[in-house]
Amino acid sequence: DQQVKQNSPSxxxxxxxISILNCDYTNSMFDYFLWYKKYPAEGPTFLISISSxxxxxxxxRFTVFLNKSAKHLSLHIVPSQPGDSAVYFCAASFLYGxxxxxxxxxxxxxxxx
Amino acid sequence: DAGVIQSPRHEVTEMGQEVxxxxxxxxxxxxxxxxxxxxxxxxxxxxxxxxxVPIDDSGMPEDRFSAKMPNASFSTLKIQPSEPRDSAVYFCASSLEGRxxxxxxxxxxxxxxxxxx
Numbered sequence: 043d044q045q046v047k048q049n050s051p052s053x054x055x056x057x058x059x060i061s062i063l064n065c066d067y068t069n070s071m072f073d074y075f076l077w078y079k080k081y082p083a084e085g086p087t088f089l090i091s092i093s094s095x096x097x098x099x100x101x102x103r104f105t106v107f108l109n110k111s112a113k114h115l116s117l118h119i120v121p122s123q124p125g126d127s128a129v130y131f132c133a134a135s136f137l138y139g140x141x142x143x144x145x146x147x148x149x150x151x152x153x154x155x
Numbered sequence: 156d157a158g159v160i161q162s163p164r165h166e167v168t169e170m171g172q173e174v175x176x177x178x179x180x181x182x183x184x185x186x187x188x189x190x191x192x193x194x195x196x197x198x199x200x201x202x203x204x205x206x207x208v209p210i211d212d213s214g215m216p217e218d219r220f221s222a223k224m225p226n227a228s229f230s231t232l233k234i235q236p237s238e239p240r241d242s243a244v245y246f247c248a249s250s251l252e253g254r255x256x257x258x259x260x261x262x263x264x265x266x267x268x269x270x271x272x
Contacts, residue, residue: 147197
């Protein structure tokens with residue numbers, strides 16, 4: 043039973059346009075959400091996070107939106123760059139206590155120049 | 156900071172052999188996590204430690220898998236005997252318990268790609 047779902051295995055976007063990656067979760071107890079980026083032959087690297095008390099968090103070109111009622115979050119990348127091409131993982135956890143992350147299966151983003 | 160260090164990067168072994176994967180977490184971090192990535196199941200937790208104590212090993216698939224953390228700077232994941240279905244990429248991650256959003260950010264090593272023939 044997947045608690046975190048990324049329903050799009052892949053996404054292609056033109057350079058300079060917006061990339062929108064989506065993620066759904068089923069456990070309403072999750073209150074902390076993260077996005078990781080992964081290049082081939084490397085480990086996932088932290089990108090941006092959001093807690094359930096907020097509905098938006100922005101860091102440069104990256105913005106994460108959280109819709110608690112829909113149990114949905116999305117990552118927006120504007121403008122998209124070729125170096126953004128990677129696999130993006132959505133993860134969910136709990137704000138208190140050092141607990142494991144529950145990951146989605148990832149979305150492969152290709153930014154075409 | 157050198158980050159989380161895993162060794163070896165690649166391991167090729169034959170079915171039935173013992174495999175030991177190693178991890179050095181970021182200095183000062185007090186939580187360590189072992190994950191496995193496969194095409195079918197994605198990234199899944201195997202076991203995690205807080206302050207060197209195993210907290211949850213429910214993700215360990217079978218008794219053939221075991222993990223230890225003898226001190227704050229070293230952990231091992233052992234598979235004995237190994238089977239072809241254990242072939243995957245194994246990641247180690249560490250984090251620091253603390254307040255605010257900076258906590259619970261897990262930092263991953265580069266992974267060990269295991270192939271069991």
